[in-house]
Amino acid sequence: SQQGEEDPQALSIQEGENATMNCSYKTSINNLQWYRQNSGRGLVHLILIRSNEREKHSGRLRVTLDTSKKSSSLLITASRAADTASYFCASPVRGGYQKVTFGTGTKLQVIP
Amino acid sequence: DGGITQSPKYLFRKEGQNVTLSCEQNLNHDAMYWYRQDPGQGLRLIYYSQIVNDFQKGDIAEGYSVSREKKESFPLTVTSAQKNPTAFYLCASSPGVTSGSETQYFGPGTRLLVL
Numbered sequence: 344s345q346q347g348e349e350d351p352q353a354l355s356i357q358e359g360e361n362a363t364m365n366c367s368y369k370t371s372i373n374n375l376q377w378y379r380q381n382s383g384r385g386l387v388h389l390i391l392i393r394s395n396e397r398e399k400h401s402g403r404l405r406v407t408l409d410t411s412k413k414s415s416s417l418l419i420t421a422s423r424a425a426d427t428a429s430y431f432c433a434s435p436v437r438g439g440y441q442k443v444t445f446g447t448g449t450k451l452q453v454i455p
Numbered sequence: 456d457g458g459i460t461q462s463p464k465y466l467f468r469k470e471g472q473n474v475t476l477s478c479e480q481n482l483n484h485d486a487m488y489w490y491r492q493d494p495g496q497g498l499r500l501i502y503y504s505q506i507v508n509d510f511q512k513g514d515i516a517e518g519y520s521v522s523r524e525k526k527e528s529f530p531l532t533v534t535s536a537q538k539n540p541t542a543f544y545l546c547a548s549s550p551g552v553t554s555g556s557e558t559q560y561f562g563p564g565t566r567l568l569v570l
Binding site: 373374376378383384385386387388391431433435442443444445446447448 | 488490496497498500503511513514543545547557558559560561562563564566
């Protein structure tokens with residue numbers, strides 16, 4: 344079963360614009376992770392935010408977490424064509440340490 | 456050059472045939488995972504292993520088998536019982552419970568096609 348669901352499913356923006364994608368999850372979490380997948384490749388870890396954190400930054404990435412709403416958002420600022428990829432949120436399943444379930448992903452296209 | 460490798464990149468299976476996908480890591484990670492990804496879909500967990508000689512079924516284990524005889528290796532066999540095996544298979548590893556790190560590191564994937 345899917346723990347996380349991303350929204351929107353697809354997003355197309357111009358280079359230089361900001362991209363925001365959202366993730367909703369179902370059960371209580373210890374942390375939430377975001378990954379990127381380029382077409383036909385494996386996933387690459389971007390950032391992890393713990394349940395006691397509200398916001399975290401890494402370069403052009405900003406992640407927020409609202410545990411009361413069971414939601415997270417990933418903001419990519421000043422997007423580049425190289426940011427074109429699918430983005431997934433992932434969270435550990437309760438009672439299953441190190442077992443992580445992934446959402447269905449947001450497919451981002453950045454137009455040069 | 457540390458990392459996680461998968462082979463082959465493409466694999467073709469005939470009806471009724473078992474095939475084995477290789478996954479090797481030299482990151483000294485305790486935990487390893489196999490996921491299946493269908494077009495436009497997220498990842499679904501097939502099997503995972505938190506330590507050598509131990510593994511657990513994930514959400515879609517039917518028709519698949521694994522072994523974990525060595526820390527570095529976690530091969531996945533797609534058996535003839537798996538009626539719809541065409542998909543992209545991803546292997547991942549993570550440091551393990553004692554490290555406190557839950558980040559997963561992924562291989563490049565194997566695309567399995569049925570002839």
